[in-house]
Amino acid sequence: MSTTPAPAHRQLHLNAFLMSTGHHEASWRLPESDPHANTDVEHYKKLARTAERGKLDSIFFADSPVLFGEVGRRPAGKLEPTVLLTAIAGATEHIGLIATASTTYNEPFNLARRFASVDWASGGRAGWNVVTTAGPDAARNFGVDDQPAHAVRYERAGEFIEVARKLWDSWTDDAVLADKEEGVWGDADKIRTIDHEGKHFKVRGPLNVPRSPQGHPLIVQAGSSEDGKDLAAKYADAVFTAHQTLADAQEFYRDLKSRTAAAGRDPETIKILPGIVPVIGATEEEALELERELDRLIKPEYARIQLAKTLRVDPEDLPLDRQLPENLPSEDEIEGAKSRYTLIVQLARREQLTVRQLIGRLGGGRGHRTFTGTPVQVADAIQEWFDGGAADGFNIMPPVLPSGLEAFVDQVVPILQERGLFRTEYTGRTLREHYGLPRPENQYAGAAAPELASIGSAF
């Protein structure tokens, strides 16, 4: 008998969501923090190596093509994520590299190409978090006065992914013959135009990048609206989501797995990762003191303006020491981040929070679950949701960087490893392998390739 024993327990997947000095909006004010970290590639390389030391599946950067106005509040402006992840690729060997990019403000050819390039540059570690970019402010950087409607953005996103997949499949894996003797580099029968014509896009192809190590970079989705969940069910390999309670997370998990099955896919092939902001201390009191220190550093005037924007009310209508006003718009009226809106309103109502208290809760993780405690308590919280049918893993959002990631990697990960919940070594090389996902088949396998010769070049 020489079979490898199966792990005693289903395995967690862990992503580190990185953001300048940390997810807590006041983290940059701590003495330890470098307020210029947002443009410092060395800062991010160090974080990525820390995550890799912890054998995490991946790191991730959020993104929106806009600078928001409250620049006093926290580090604003940053490096474009595909550039930043490429810089990190050369400083790491295993960790997956997930970048957000918008389907509303990009062209499929350009973006498919960029992710294929990052996949090559990283040896198969690229992932794309597909977002539709809520809000009119981003639109105004692209010649339009307001964002397209929510449903239109999601319709475009679905077609965008379809086009990207066709482009990624426009070369077979064995299209490069490299036959020096005969003088034939590529096989024109294995490289094809895609000739896509849809409602939003018309793209001939082929891509000008050979099929990349993963075939398709990992597709991540993070919208939790109805449209967002349907998009995820159809296309996503992994989902980042935000829940405050176990019951909400379980409901979301059941719902999305069932939508995925209804879309004709194996529900095992979509990995659901709720966000968690772990505030870690050697003792519970130390952890609580860190949380209090961070919350003391929040300047509520900035956050109130942002909360008012999210809730579509005037900042004057949000006195700091009163609860939210009764009359707020319904989710249907919100064209932006629908599910985040509902989460915030429900949190405030459920716990009867004043505006000031709500700002404190949101300042730590912008609606994600903050969990404050010792390493064992954090590991317990993770295991409870994981075993309770609420998660396939977690999106770890350290409140302070680098210290919060170091605490998680050095203190929480070993506990998860001891419990048999998490890998002690990487067993694969690619991001898909880390997440236990197969390399996608080429959708054109066996199909005759249309004639390429008509696509000419100038000398």
Add this chain to the structure above:
Amino acid sequence: MSTTPAPAHRQLHLNAFLMSTGHHEASWRLPESDPHANTDVEHYKKLARTAERGKLDSIFFADSPVLFGEVGRRPAGKLEPTVLLTAIAGATEHIGLIATASTTYNEPFNLARRFASVDWASGGRAGWNVVTTAGPDAARNFGVDDQPAHAVRYERAGEFIEVARKLWDSWTDDAVLADKEEGVWGDADKIRTIDHEGKHFKVRGPLNVPRSPQGHPLIVQAGSSEDGKDLAAKYADAVFTAHQTLADAQEFYRDLKSRTAAAGRDPETIKILPGIVPVIGATEEEALELERELDRLIKPEYARIQLAKTLRVDPEDLPLDRQLPENLPSEDEIEGAKSRYTLIVQLARREQLTVRQLIGRLGGGRGHRTFTGTPVQVADAIQEWFDGGAADGFNIMPPVLPSGLEAFVDQVVPILQERGLFRTEYTGRTLREHYGLPRPENQYAGAAAPELASIGSAF
């Protein structure tokens, strides 16, 4: 007396134009060549380190968002240049990093941001070769059936650069206060919307990247049509160009310097770099043998299709052993790469080349000047044009990579250094410093910043 002596001679600028296994279309067939180099970042990192060993100003990648059909001919498909240069940035310290990107098939916000990000990631070494992307084939990857007209593409390119510059200036250099005590990260009075409304673009801004180390990445231009020269005169810091004869190069140099002065700029601030394909051998005979070996490896059937496309004729109209047909379109009828078209026709007519001979000449450098000889002869050829008022430096296009770059760096550069024509050490850190160009002033210096607060974010 302790003044530093001025160099005895005006200083050359040298850029290495890198392309998979080399510029000669048959280079990939040589025993030494790796035919998979086109997707291998390690190959390019090694080349960049070689260029850096030679103290070159920069490396450069050409680009077009399209895959041409003759995939048998030579390595096709490659990594997107801003991604590739970012991968290289981490493996080098000084060399400048210039990527081509299209103004016709990108949005200014996205591209300005990406180049600012590469500039941050490289410590101020980013350059952007601005192209308008000729040909209908690229257009078909972006939902349009044909390219915009030449003049329209150049008009858009000019406005695109204007928008990019405004975005790069939308933060002052001192906009980040990082005042932990007061809790004020950025100064809203030093970050501004640009509110650009032009014929082609409407962009609010600000950029979501702080002003980068160089202020503006270096702007390179490589079109030699009338429109191209006017764009260069107005905006370019450096120009890549192709000439076969000293007289043509002198005429171009005089013309562009005078257009630059007419545009109100100091002609010293535009660096003109003709391309040269140096085929280097220890003896003249060795160099000629390398050239003959490469030309023997060309398969004329591929090249004839491409030549026919460039000349807008049928391949059948180009018998290999006859000269070009008499009736070819005039440059005015060409909407693509106008100046390249004229250069090819003139070369064939002037030297009475057969199609087969023309293909051999073009296969080495696609219209750029091939110079075959010993290291001393190559250095002489460079110095002749440099001293003869034809160049501020050269765009070095090794026919074979890595060996052709190694030969140039190890055998030609030392001769140029001994002659006092080229630096022996880097004296600056940024690409602009290598080219002796000032860091651009911020165009909004002293202007009042429009109100940012209305640009809100969602939690």
